[in-house]
Amino acid sequence: MSGSLLSAVQVLLVAVGGLLLTGVMAKVRARAEGRVGAPVTQPLREVAKWLTRESPRAGGASVLAAVPYVLLVTTGLAAAVVPLAGVVTAGSSGADVLIAVFLLLTGSLALALGGLATGTAFGGMGASRAMTLSALTEPALLVGLAALAVPQRSMDLATILRRAVAHPAGMASPSHVLAIASLLVVVIAETGRLPVDNPSTHLELTMIHEAMVLEYGGRDWALLSLGQAMRLGLLFSLLATLAVPWGVATSGAALPVLAGVVLLGAKSVVLATGVALIEVRSAKLRLFRVPELLAAAFVLAILAVVVGVVAR
Amino acid sequence: MSGLGDGLIDLAAVAVLAVAVAGLWRRDVRALVGLLRLQGWALALVAAVAAVRGRDVGLGVTAALVLVVKAGVVPVLLGRVARRDPGAREGAPLINVPASLVIAAALVALAVVVGAPLHALDPTASTALAPLGLATVLTGYLLLVTRRRALSQVVGLLVIDNGIALTTFLLTSGVPLIVELGGTLDVLLVVVVIRALLGTMRARFGGIDLDGLSELRD
Numbered sequence: 001m002s003g004s005l006l007s008a009v010q011v012l013l014v015a016v017g018g019l020l021l022t023g024v025m026a027k028v029r030a031r032a033e034g035r036v037g038a039p040v041t042q043p044l045r046e047v048a049k050w051l052t053r054e055s056p057r058a059g060g061a062s063v064l065a066a067v068p069y070v071l072l073v074t075t076g077l078a079a080a081v082v083p084l085a086g087v088v089t090a091g092s093s094g095a096d097v098l099i100a101v102f103l104l105l106t107g108s109l110a111l112a113l114g115g116l117a118t119g120t121a122f123g124g125m126g127a128s129r130a131m132t133l134s135a136l137t138e139p140a141l142l143v144g145l146a147a148l149a150v151p152q153r154s155m156d157l158a159t160i161l162r163r164a165v166a167h168p169a170g171m172a173s174p175s176h177v178l179a180i181a182s183l184l185v186v187v188i189a190e191t192g193r194l195p196v197d198n199p200s201t202h203l204e205l206t207m208i209h210e211a212m213v214l215e216y217g218g219r220d221w222a223l224l225s226l227g228q229a230m231r232l233g234l235l236f237s238l239l240a241t242l243a244v245p246w247g248v249a250t251s252g253a254a255l256p257v258l259a260g261v262v263l264l265g266a267k268s269v270v271l272a273t274g275v276a277l278i279e280v281r282s283a284k285l286r287l288f289r290v291p292e293l294l295a296a297a298f299v300l301a302i303l304a305v306v307v308g309v310v311a312r
Numbered sequence: 313m314s315g316l317g318d319g320l321i322d323l324a325a326v327a328v329l330a331v332a333v334a335g336l337w338r339r340d341v342r343a344l345v346g347l348l349r350l351q352g353w354a355l356a357l358v359a360a361v362a363a364v365r366g367r368d369v370g371l372g373v374t375a376a377l378v379l380v381v382k383a384g385v386v387p388v389l390l391g392r393v394a395r396r397d398p399g400a401r402e403g404a405p406l407i408n409v410p411a412s413l414v415i416a417a418a419l420v421a422l423a424v425v426v427g428a429p430l431h432a433l434d435p436t437a438s439t440a441l442a443p444l445g446l447a448t449v450l451t452g453y454l455l456l457v458t459r460r461r462a463l464s465q466v467v468g469l470l471v472i473d474n475g476i477a478l479t480t481f482l483l484t485s486g487v488p489l490i491v492e493l494g495g496t497l498d499v500l501l502v503v504v505v506i507r508a509l510l511g512t513m514r515a516r517f518g519g520i521d522l523d524g525l526s527e528l529r530d
Contacts, residue, residue: 172319174326295410296337302417303333306424307326310443 006257007080013261014079015226018233019043021272025193028276043229047222055218067114068220071107071227075234078103084237085260086249087158087165095157097145100238101138104190107231108134115212126211129287133189133196133208136294140301141186147179147304148242164245171244175308178300180243185297187239187275189290191232194279196290208287233268236275240267318437320361321482327354328478329420329444332451332471336412339401342394344467345387351474352383358481362438370489378477381496386470386503393510394463406458416451423447430483438482445479448472462513466506473499 023040030037057064081095081103108130115127149155151170152163170176189196192209201207216224241248247263249256285293331351335344359375362368405412420443427443449472456468477495480487487495 172323174322177323178326178330292337292409292413295413296334299333299413299417299420300330303326303330303420306420306447307322307444310424310427310440 006086009257009261010082010084011076011079013085013264014233014237015076015230016044017237017265017268018229018231019047019226021233021236021268022229024269025272025276025279028273029280032277032280043225047226047229050222050225051219053218053222055216055220057220063117064114064215065220067110067117068216068223068227070110072223072230074103074106074110075227075230079230079234082234082238083158083161083248084234084241085264086251086257087162097142097149097155097157097160100157101142101145104231104235105134105138107227108190111209111212114216118215120215122211122214126208126214129208130212133290133294136291136298137186137189140182140294140298141190143298143301143305144179144182144186147175147182147301147308150305150308151175161241161245161248162250164242165248165250168246173308175304178304178307180239182297182300182304183239183242184275185293185300187235188278189294189297190235193275195282195285196293198284236271237264237268240264240271243267243271317361317365321358321438321441324354324357324361325441325444325478325482327351328358328474329448329451332448332455332475333413333416333420335455335467335471336416336451337409339409341401341461341463342391344464345390345394348390348467348470349383349387351471352378352381352387355474355477355481356383358478362481373489374492377492377496381500382470382474385500389503389507390463390466393507396514405460412454412458416454419450419454420447423450434483442479442482445475445477445482448475448478451475462506462510466503469502470499 020040020043022043023038026042027037027040055065078100082100083095112127112131112134115123115130117123146155148164149160151173152160154160154163164170188194192199197208197210199209201210213221213224213228241264244267247260247267249260328351331347331354335347338344338347356375356379359371359378363371363375407415423443423446427446430442431439433439452468452471452473452475454468455471456465459465459468473495477492
């Protein structure tokens with residue numbers, strides 16, 4: 001299987017998988033709370049339904065119309081270059097840690113601009129909060145990824161994964177454990193899950209993410225939901241792959257790649273279930289407490305780097 | 313075995329430091345006592361692995377001593393003090409939590425810079441970890457000087473002590489038993505005295521917030 005084909009597979013996987021993961025998390029939450037819950041495919045159906053509707057647009061329509069596409073394209077690009085199911089992707093040498101973070105950040109920026117474009121109070125509030133938290137999350141994300149990069153002597157995600165697969169003992173090293181713990185907090189914050197943000201509320205003064213996307217409807221909303229689901233799918237599967245790099249295909253043959261895809265799905269579902277259970281057990285943090293959590297994640301990441309340098 | 317031992321020492325030494333940093337993060341005073349117990353366990357594990365690796369009976373006794381005192385007696389004593397005012401929280405530390413966490417990150421970096429020459433003197437896997445001990449000491453100082461509650465300050469003091477112990481375990485595979493015994497008894501004594509002091513403070517003033525004690529009154 002060629003690299004570009006694998007890239008296409010990964011983008012498709014992240015898009016469908018992200019929507020399904022959202023459904024899985026909602027299902028796990030519902031079951032843990034004693035409800036039956038919607039079927040796992042519910043987000044897929046919703047996106048399919050909204051795609052057929054026309055999109056009402058408020059003021060700032062041009063920005064509003066562009067945001068879902070920017071989000072989709074940047075996230076899709078990230079899903080294409082980042083090694084998830086295998087390290088034979090097209091951009092093997094270009095899957096730099098910094099590029100992945102940059103692509104994700106461009107998506108967040110687009111969302112915030114969309115929130116500001118309509119000029120409503122909620123949109124501005126949400127955008128300002130999201131950017132504040134993003135400024136605290138990005139350092140932790142970068143340093144956490146750097147902690148994984150230091151022992152492998154490379155900032156290239158493909159190289160990091162290839163070497164991690166070759167030396168699985170590194171998974172139990174303290175540096176790895178700390179870095180993954182830090183990245184878990186970052187992923188929870190970036191995807192807007194509890195305890196940082198509550199994805200299932202509307203019109204509450206505490207909401208962050210939902211406040212930015214209140215003004216979208218119809219097809220715009222469908223694309224935006226898809227983009228957000230892709231973001232969630234990308235972050236979850238990247239974290240799962242980095243945490244447990246077993247089963248990542250290192251050759252382009254069909255069988256290892258297929259096994260990589262299946263294992264990636266399994267790892268991501270396990271991770272999503274874990275995060276959903278954390279959500280059930282935790283209350284949303286007050287907004288002014290969130291920086292404490294993110295600062296803790298940042299320090300964990302710094303510790304991971306230091307330990308990776310020291311304990312070699 | 314040496315591979316496993318190295319891995320265990322790595323994990324335990326990192327756990328000691330990570331717990332110290334977590335102490336800066338948590339506000340609940342009772343959670344701090346729990347963290348202290350965890351740190352005692354990790355420290356005892358470092359000593360125990362060092363003892364097994366060096367076939368050192370004295371160090372083994374030290375490990376047992378650390379386990380009993382730092383993971384057993386001291387947390388229990390402090391836990392009793394903490395239980396008397398439930399819900400005691402570090403409301404507003406002198407430096408707020410995110411800032412103190414960032415300062416802790418800088419302190420860890422400082423410890424690595426300072427610890428590098430120590431590693432150069434005797435380049436083994438264990439001395440390479442010594443900066444973690446130094447970082448624990450510095451984090452303990454930070455906890456000690458930025459917290460307002462007497463009990464959290466005691467926890468800071470004990471974190472410093474644990475950091476010093478970790479540094480000695482890593483640098484010299486432990487000091488002679490008699491020195492360790494003296495140090496541990498000191499700590500125990502300090503905790504007993506402070507506990508009595510806190511009891512008196514609570515009886516006199518009804519709380520253990522040290523900020524209320526900054527001026528004299530008739």
